[in-house]
């Protein structure tokens with residue numbers, strides 16, 4: 399189950415990135431279809447949050463597993479710091495911004511929707527464990543690679 403969750407978490411990132419790009423285009427070009435895009439984006443982001451919380455608790459780096467031998471502090475170990483602090487925190491803010499953007503899109507407030515989505519995109523791009531990240535924290539482009 400854990401591998402399945404991780405693969406889903408990894409794959410959903412591309413859905414979220416794609417929806418964010420489409421949403422940004424629609425918001426800045428004042429397209430009414432931003433209403434449905436923002437809804438799907440919010441659903442995907444909230445699903446991501448739930449899977450993330452599961453991993454945060456019970457995954458490889460989950461807090462319920464404590465710390466492995468040799469790691470004395472979460473903040474001193476770059477991989478643990480990334481998966482237990484930086485990644486969850488930045489992604490949580492991004493998901494909150496996506497939720498806020500959805501409420502703005504509902505009333506067709508294009509400008510605010512666009513800016514909120516843009517800031518969320520930046521947070522997500524910074525917090526994704528891209529393959530080129532520091533050794534240990536980086537992950538593959540696609541699940542199972």
Ligand code: HEM
Pocket residue numbers: 404407408410411414443446447449450451453454457458459460481482485486489490492493522526527537538540541
């Ligand atoms: C838009 C939101 C998010 C995106 C795009 C995202 C993306 C990713 C990606 C690409 C990975 C690497 C998966 C792999 O190994 O291939 C990952 C891992 C992880 N994410 Fe997220 N994530 C998001 C939200 C969250 C949240 C909110 C949490 C915690 C509450 C979280 C916790 C984790 C943890 C703990 C791992 C490491 C799992 C492991 O290697 O065992 N993520 N995330």
